[in-house]
Amino acid sequence: TKIEQLPIGLMEVKGGLNISQNYSLKLNGYPKRVGGYFECNYSNLSSLQRMPEKVGGGISLEYNKISSLDGLPDKVTGDLSLFNNQLENLDGISREIFGGLILIDNNQLTSLEALGGIKIGDDLPQQKFLQE
Numbered sequence: 001t002k003i004e005q006l007p008i009g010l011m012e013v014k015g016g017l018n019i020s021q022n023y024s025l026k027l028n029g030y031p032k033r034v035g036g037y038f039e040c041n042y043s044n045l046s047s048l049q050r051m052p053e054k055v056g057g058g059i060s061l062e063y064n065k066i067s068s069l070d071g072l073p074d075k076v077t078g079d080l081s082l083f084n085n086q087l088e089n090l091d092g093i094s095r096e097i098f099g100g101l102i103l104i105d106n107n108q109l110t111s112l113e114a115l116g117g118i119k120i121g122d123d124l125p126q127q128k129f130l131q132e
Contacts, residue, residue, distance in 0.1 A: 090114035
């Protein structure tokens with residue numbers, strides 16, 4: 001079944017949400033909160049606008065066409081994997097990443113300057129994050 005858009009009004013997913021390999025999917029209608037991980041790999045995404053505002057686990061956006069990080073949540077409580085995209089810079093990256101940051105195979109990326117002041121690698125209990 002081809003999914004093009006999630007139901008409008010879906011506000012929260014308590015667990016993880018994996019909607020990978022949906023090539024015509026847009027981020028319209030996404031929940032505001034995802035309690036666990038959020039994966040949208042191999043989905044031809046070019047924009048992160050309307051992405052969930054809070055994600056209680058890691059975020060994986062591998063093998064897409066993302067060139068801008070505008071729309072990422074301010075905090076990621078697990079890994080942030082942006083493997084194999086078309087990032088030109090890291091403007092808009094999350095300010096706190098409590099896991100690892102994976103930027104492999106973004107050949108257009110020319111600077112890591114936007115990482116200045118970013119917290120990467122601290123542990124944060126998931127429950128505390130979700131209560132904020």
